[in-house]
Amino acid sequence: MKNGPLFFLGLFASLTFSFAGVVLFSNYQLGGLTPYYDDSEGKSFPERLPGVAARGQMVYRDLGCVACHTQQVRRPSFGNDQAQGWGERQSVARDYIHQSYPQLGAARIGQDLTNLAGRKPSALDAEDLMKLLYLGQGAMPAYTFLFQDVKVSGQVPKTALKLTGKSAPLPGHAVVPTERAQVLVAYLLSLNTAYDYPESRPVVKTAAKAEGAHK
Amino acid sequence: MSTDSNDSTAIDTHSRGPLLLLLGSGVLWLVVSGVLALITSIQLHTPTFFADCAWLTFGRAQALRETAFVYGWLANAGLALGLWIAVRLGGEAMRAGNWVVVGAVFWNLGVSLSLVGIAAGDAAGHPFFQIPSYAQPLLLVAYGAIAVAGVLAWAGRRHETGFASQWYVFAALFLFPWLFSVAQVTLVWLPVRGVLQAIVAGWFAQGIYSLWLAPLALACAYYLLPKISGRVLPAYSFAVFGFWTLIVMGCWTGGRHLIGGPVPAWIASVAIAACSLMVFHYLVVFLNFRSAIGAKSSALYFTSFGLLAYLLSGLVEAVISLRGVALHAQFTFVEQAVQQLSLYGAVSMVFFGALYFAVPRLVGKNWASSSLVGGHASLVTVGVVLLVVALTAAGVAQSHMMFGATQPAKFAEVASATRPWLLVATAAQVALLLGNLMLLVNFAQTVAALVPFRAAANSVSRPALKSVLS
Numbered sequence: 001m002k003n004g005p006l007f008f009l010g011l012f013a014s015l016t017f018s019f020a021g022v023v024l025f026s027n028y029q030l031g032g033l034t035p036y037y038d039d040s041e042g043k044s045f046p047e048r049l050p051g052v053a054a055r056g057q058m059v060y061r062d063l064g065c066v067a068c069h070t071q072q073v074r075r076p077s078f079g080n081d082q083a084q085g086w087g088e089r090q091s092v093a094r095d096y097i098h099q100s101y102p103q104l105g106a107a108r109i110g111q112d113l114t115n116l117a118g119r120k121p122s123a124l125d126a127e128d129l130m131k132l133l134y135l136g137q138g139a140m141p142a143y144t145f146l147f148q149d150v151k152v153s154g155q156v157p158k159t160a161l162k163l164t165g166k167s168a169p170l171p172g173h174a175v176v177p178t179e180r181a182q183v184l185v186a187y188l189l190s191l192n193t194a195y196d197y198p199e200s201r202p203v204v205k206t207a208a209k210a211e212g213a214h215k
Numbered sequence: 216m217s218t219d220s221n222d223s224t225a226i227d228t229h230s231r232g233p234l235l236l237l238l239g240s241g242v243l244w245l246v247v248s249g250v251l252a253l254i255t256s257i258q259l260h261t262p263t264f265f266a267d268c269a270w271l272t273f274g275r276a277q278a279l280r281e282t283a284f285v286y287g288w289l290a291n292a293g294l295a296l297g298l299w300i301a302v303r304l305g306g307e308a309m310r311a312g313n314w315v316v317v318g319a320v321f322w323n324l325g326v327s328l329s330l331v332g333i334a335a336g337d338a339a340g341h342p343f344f345q346i347p348s349y350a351q352p353l354l355l356v357a358y359g360a361i362a363v364a365g366v367l368a369w370a371g372r373r374h375e376t377g378f379a380s381q382w383y384v385f386a387a388l389f390l391f392p393w394l395f396s397v398a399q400v401t402l403v404w405l406p407v408r409g410v411l412q413a414i415v416a417g418w419f420a421q422g423i424y425s426l427w428l429a430p431l432a433l434a435c436a437y438y439l440l441p442k443i444s445g446r447v448l449p450a451y452s453f454a455v456f457g458f459w460t461l462i463v464m465g466c467w468t469g470g471r472h473l474i475g476g477p478v479p480a481w482i483a484s485v486a487i488a489a490c491s492l493m494v495f496h497y498l499v500v501f502l503n504f505r506s507a508i509g510a511k512s513s514a515l516y517f518t519s520f521g522l523l524a525y526l527l528s529g530l531v532e533a534v535i536s537l538r539g540v541a542l543h544a545q546f547t548f549v550e551q552a553v554q555q556l557s558l559y560g561a562v563s564m565v566f567f568g569a570l571y572f573a574v575p576r577l578v579g580k581n582w583a584s585s586s587l588v589g590g591h592a593s594l595v596t597v598g599v600v601l602l603v604v605a606l607t608a609a610g611v612a613q614s615h616m617m618f619g620a621t622q623p624a625k626f627a628e629v630a631s632a633t634r635p636w637l638l639v640a641t642a643a644q645v646a647l648l649l650g651n652l653m654l655l656v657n658f659a660q661t662v663a664a665l666v667p668f669r670a671a672a673n674s675v676s677r678p679a680l681k682s683v684l685s
Contacts, residue, residue, distance in 0.1 A: 010462075015426065017463065021416075093479075107546055143272070
């Protein structure tokens with residue numbers, strides 16, 4: 001490699017090659033993905049997040065929740081995500097097209113949250129989630145900085161957490177969620193990818209079977 | 216002994232100011248990232264640790280640790296060592312040293328700004344790409360200023376024939392700004408849609424390792440080993456193939472983290488194939504360096520440990536990228552173990568070796584304390600081995616309980632099963648932090664010989680001082 005310009009051209013070409021292959025080609029393939037319009041339901045999927053939930057996603061992102069929670073379900077034949085109750089179908093690229101910052105994640109120190117609001121038989125409601133954030137559970141820490149301890153005289157605020165036992169606030173006090181906690185919970189309650197897209201259904205080799213039957 | 220200063224040259228003393236500034240900042244960041252690593256490691260088994268502090272949630276502390284380690288320690292040290300090799304092999308005194316100083320100051324200001332930003336919640340949120348948007352242009356410009364000296368060293372080199380270490384240094388210097396600016400445009404300024412962000416981020420993160428950090432480490436290894444052992448590398452004529460395999464295939468392996476994810480299947484398939492092809496690169500590295508393993512000198516000890524870890528990480532990546540294995544290793548601590556093996560075990564260890572070789576030559580004096588060198592070597596070896604083993608064991612336990620189950624996993628049980636291993640990982644982080652503190656103290660004492668107020672005591676000549684201050 002005595003030829004300097006040729007050497008640098010080689011370097012440039014190598015990186016351009018992988019850039020074109022990985023970035024440009026996948027952009028060509030997925031960049032134009034549109035929502036899927038369902039005639040029978042009369043609307044398109046995925047639906048946009050309500051504004052408050054979209055703000056909650058920013059809180060989710062800036063606190064770094066993604067360090068412990070993924071938001072991607074693997075297909076039923078690949079891993080046991082379905083048995084874990086994390087989702088009946090695999091996540092597909094179309095699920096994320098409205099998200100400015102998809103939080104796919106790379107570690108499952110906690111559970112996958114793709115379908116948190118659609119858990120069966122029963123999903124956590126707003127009150128459960130607030131308590132979970134305030135008290136923590138198992139490996140999940142308590143994020144008390146998302147809450148305020150306020151003095152109350154007279155009526156307890158509507159949003160106050162209903163805490164009992166050791167975690168209960170002092171008499172005359174109440175624990176209320178901050179705005180950040182409220183939008184975060186709104187976001188968590190919006191996490192559900194129930195709609196079944198054509199590409200998310202498992203490939204069934206019907207044609208091959210039918211052919212076999214004829215012979 | 217290779218950590219002696221007796222073959223220090225005028226080229227070394229001339230470039231000592233800028234290079235010691237970079238190396239010193241790097242070692243400081245190494246200690247900072249060690250403290251952050253300790254915090255995240257404790258948080259894994261004791262979630263209440265710093266839990267009420269919004270600045271240090273596990274997610275943010277993790278991003279802080281990674282940024283301080285990669286852009287603080289590895290970048291500063293790698294650039295200093297790369298420039299040192301480029302200048303030495305170029306055969307001319309370093310030009311544009313002032314640019315390096317200015318660049319180093321702004322780079323480190325940029326890294327500090329990034330850490331404050333991440334703690335406040337402004338992280339860009341991708342692996343190896345946590346730097347907040349407002350700090351990114353600053354880092355890119357500062358990098359450009361540092362790299363000027365490298366470009367001039369290449370342009371003014373005395374020997375037309377390139378050495379393997381030169382290819383690696385210049386590839387790293389040249390490819391980082393390319394990668395970093397593409398990532399800025401596609402992830403921050405004009406973000407691509409949906410899962411494309413994960414694909415681009417995977418490509419970028421792999422590029423940072425394969426096209427920037429690993430080449431800088433290999434440049435150090437190709438420079439040091441023949442120099443210290445005095446032997447010709449046995450498969451040097453193959454080095455060129457190893458080089459181009461890494462440069463061409465490196466970035467394609469990034470998609471292995473997306474196996475089974477919501478992306479087109481070819482991204483994972485190409486990554487798996489690329490991981491297997493990369494085995495050729497590791498084979499060439501092994502053939503060239505096998506003779507160095509088991510050497511006595513401390514610089515060579517770190518370097519050969521690093522090269523062994525590099526080979527091991529390459530083979531492990533080829534194996535765990537296979538779909539059947541990835542299925543179980545994905546999303547567990549095993550992935551963290553592999554990352555630590557390549558970043559700490561491979562790249563950092565080679566940098567330590569090169570640093571122990573370079574600093575005495577730059578300063579013109581031996582290391583202040585050889586027992587601190589030995590202490591650093593033992594603690595870091597123990598730390599890296601324990602850390603990788605503990606994280607792997609925790610990952611295996613986690614994978615068994617989470618992916619082996621046919622019913623919903625109870626995360627509290629997973630946490631208690633992995634807890635003993637995570638405690639071992641914390642012990643490993645303590646060992647690493649103590650070891651790196653030894654390096655910091657030793658470095659400070661060695662360099663202190665050059666500082667004016669101690670000049671009389673250490674009888675350093677005035678011209679030598681001038682070159683530090685200029």
